Amino acid sequence: MSDTREPILEVEGLTKYYESGGGVVDTLLGRSQEVKAVDGVDLELYPGETLGIVGESGCGKTTLAQALLRLIEPTAGTVRYRGEDLTAASDDRLRSLRKDIQYIFQDPFSSLNPRLTVGDIVGEPLDIHGIAAGEARTRRIDDLLETVGLSQRHAHRYPHEFSGGQRQRIGIARALAVDPEVIVCDEPVSALDVSVQAQILNLLEDLQDEFGLSYIVIAHDLSVVEHIADRVGVLYLGEFAEMGATGDVFGPPHHPYAEALLSAIPEPDPGWEGDRIFLSGEVPSPLDPPDGCRFHTRCPKVIQPEGSSLSQSEWRSLLDLKQRLRDADALESVTAVAESDGGAAGPAHLSRSALGERVREEFDLPSPVSDDEAESALSESIDRLHDGDFDAARAAIDDAFESPCERTDPPLYAVGDGHRIACLLYGEDYPDAPERA
Ligand code: SF4
Numbered sequence: 182m183s184d185t186r187e188p189i190l191e192v193e194g195l196t197k198y199y200e201s202g203g204g205v206v207d208t209l210l211g212r213s214q215e216v217k218a219v220d221g222v223d224l225e226l227y228p229g230e231t232l233g234i235v236g237e238s239g240c241g242k243t244t245l246a247q248a249l250l251r252l253i254e255p256t257a258g259t260v261r262y263r264g265e266d267l268t269a270a271s272d273d274r275l276r277s278l279r280k281d282i283q284y285i286f287q288d289p290f291s292s293l294n295p296r297l298t299v300g301d302i303v304g305e306p307l308d309i310h311g312i313a314a315g316e317a318r319t320r321r322i323d324d325l326l327e328t329v330g331l332s333q334r335h336a337h338r339y340p341h342e343f344s345g346g347q348r349q350r351i352g353i354a355r356a357l358a359v360d361p362e363v364i365v366c367d368e369p370v371s372a373l374d375v376s377v378q379a380q381i382l383n384l385l386e387d388l389q390d391e392f393g394l395s396y397i398v399i400a401h402d403l404s405v406v407e408h409i410a411d412r413v414g415v416l417y418l419g420e421f422a423e424m425g426a427t428g429d430v431f432g433p434p435h436h437p438y439a440e441a442l443l444s445a446i447p448e449p450d451p452g453w454e455g456d457r458i459f460l461s462g463e464v465p466s467p468l469d470p471p472d473g474c475r476f477h478t479r480c481p482k483v484i485q486p487e488g489s490s491l492s493q494s495e496w497r498s499l500l501d502l503k504q505r506l507r508d509a510d511a512l513e514s515v516t517a518v519a520e521s522d523g524g525a526a527g528p529a530h531l532s533r534s535a536l537g538e539r540v541r542e543e544f545d546l547p548s549p550v551s552d553d554e555a556e557s558a559l560s561e562s563i564d565r566l567h568d569g570d571f572d573a574a575r576a577a578i579d580d581a582f583e584s585p586c587e588r589t590d591p592p593l594y595a596v597g598d599g600h601r602i603a604c605l606l607y608g609e610d611y612p613d614a615p616e617r618a
Contacts, residue, residue, distance in 0.1 A: 188225035189395050190249075190282075190363055195222045195258035197241075197248045201468055217467045218244040220419040221258070226363065231389065231396040233406025233427070235442065236416035239464050242399045243287070245416065246367050249397070250284055251275060262363070280310050283356035287368035289348035293340040299326070299351055300336030306358045325354040328391075330384060346377035353384065357392070365397045370405060382409050403446055407431060412599075415439045418467060418475040421593060425600030436602045437482040461501050474605065477586035478504055484585050484605060490552045496582075498544045499555065503578045506562075506571070537563045555581065 199216040219241045226232050236242055248255040251267060260267040262278060270278060286292035293302055303322050307313045313321045323333040329350040340348055349369060356364050366385065370378040386409060388394060400406050406413050406427070413430040415423040415438065423436040430439060441458040460479045465471055471478050478500075485496050531539065540563055541548055549556040558581030565574035586605060593601035594608055605611055 186227050189228045189263060190224075190226040190397075191259075191261040192222060192224045192249065193259050193261075195245065195248055195260065196220055196256045197244050197253065198256045214468050217419050217470055219248060219255075220470075222416075222419070222421060224414060224421075224424070226395050226397060228362075228395055229389070229393055230411040231398055231409050233398045233400060233410030233413040234416055235400050235403055235406050235413060237442075237464055238401055239467070240416045241419040241467070242401070242416055243367055244419075246284070246365050246397065246399050249365060250279065250282055252284065277310075280306075280359040281361050282363045282365065283359065283361040285349075285352050285356050285364060285366045285369050288372050289345055289352050290372065292352055293348060295340055298337055298339060299331075299343075302340070302351060303336075303354045303358055306355060310359055312359060321358070325358055328357065328388070329354045330380075344377075345373045346381060349373060349381050350384065353381075353388070357388065360392075361394070363395045363397070365399070367399045368401070369398065371400065371402065378405070379408075385409065403431075403442055415442065418464065418470050420475060421601075421603065422476065423600075423602045424593065425597065429597055429600040434596050434602065434607070436476075436604050437480045437606075438476050441481070461497065462504070471587070473585075473587040473589050474591055474603075476604075477584060480586065482604075482606060484611075486583060486585075489555070491555055492551060495546060495550045495552075495555075498546050499550070499559065499578070499582050500584065502540070502544045502546075502559075502562075503575075503582055506575045506578055531567070533564065533567045536567050540566070558582065 197219040199218060201214040201216050222245055224232065234242055234245065244253065247253045249260055249267075251260075251270075255268060258268065262282060265278070267275065267278060297305070300319075300322050303325055304318055307318055307321060319336075322336055326332060326335055331347065331350055331354070335343075335347075340351065343351065349372075369385065370381050373381060382405065385396065385398075389396065396409075398406060398409055410427050412425060413423075413427050414421050415430065415436060417438050423430055423439045431443065435443065438460075441460050444456055444458040458481060460481070462479045465475070465478055474480070477483050481497055482493070483497060483500060485491060485493075489496065491499070537548070537560070540546075546559070550559060558577055562574045562577040565571070565577055589605060591603045591605045591608065593603045596602050596607050
């Protein structure tokens with residue numbers, strides 16, 4: 182959906198890097214490492230809309246949400262609210278702007294001060310911003326509690342007397358107290374029972390209609406954003422992989438990462454596995470994100486070099502082996518293979534053919550693989566592993582198996598009206614680009 186309206190919130194190049202602790206040797210050598218939690222994110226939020234931001238844990242969602250409001254200071258980038266740059270605002274100005282942009286925390290159990298009554302929790306922002314005092318304050322608190330489905334009598338109780346869903350309602354009442362225009366909801370229902378989740382999402386939707394609110398909703402669960410969002414951004418390792426209207430993101434064409442997340446949405450039949458896409462490996466460390474496309478270490482569709490006749494699953498497995506050999510702890514896994522076969526240390530304990538079988542079995546590779554050149558590189562690498570020459574084993578694989586996805590960081594390509602996907606498969610240069618919407 183292209184939008185001709187002015188965005189209420191406009192984010193450009195938002196970046197948050199953290200210094201990682203590092204060890205004493207790193208410190209002595211003056212070396213430091215940066216965790217690239219959020220890396221140059223652009224987004225817009227339009228009046229009255231809900232933008233969902235999804236991704237696995239560790240993808241940078243919460244850091245992005247907090248950097249938007251400067252709850253943590255961004256490293257670079259701008260956040261404009263109605264044209265005014267929050268990142269350049271003084272502390273006083275920022276405090277006053279935060280009246281318009283509120284934040285609902287993920288955990289309704291720890292985000293409410295246990296020593297305050299519910300009335301004082303909801304009344305606190307009224308005091309901070311000088312909005313109401315005395316009778317007017319009490320009336321406002323009572324109104325807010327009723328608005329979120331609680332009642333006046335709850336004002337004198339303490340948070341521990343409430344269920345998770347009720348506590349999230351208190352958090353919402355507190356956010357509404359200052360009459361905001363934008364609310365950033367950080368995993369607003371992930372700590373709640375499934376039966377209560379729908380009630381809170383419905384409440385958020387009702388409040389949006391009543392007060393014209395705009396939301397950014399952070400979630401790891403796609404079914405949450407499908408329910409509530411007008412547009413969805415899929416975040417991977419601090420960058421957007423896909424962005425578009427909810428219907429477009431939930432339908433093809435997909436970024437391969439979004440496709441895998443969508444395939445994991447539970448079906449009513451718990452035994453159903455359908456076309457579930459299982460990703461290899463873990464989310465890589467944001468300390469050292471992969472070069473090129475950040476998803477290439479796990480992508481089932483990672484592009485093969487020209488002329489390759491490997492099946493896609495063979496290609497993925499060969500890249501997994503290559504990645505394992507590159508990792509510092511890779512050789513432990515190979516050594517463990519040898520040890521499990523008799524207790525002697527080192528892969529040389531196994532015969533060459535036994536080691537080859539074990540490697541192929543571990544990486545689900547046939548013998549031979551379906552491309553002669555690839556087979557000869559794989560065999561060479563296994564030979565060198567058997568010799569204990571790990572550098573040569575790595576080199577044999579590194580030289581032979583290289584994907585364009587390892588070299589080129591794809592921009593967000595437009596694949597439809599307002600629908601963008603950061604994947605080389607959708608680039609103009611890619612000859613077999615999947616069909617666009
Ligand atoms: S660019 Fe390559 S690795 Fe990245 S998502 Fe597309 S196909 Fe996968």
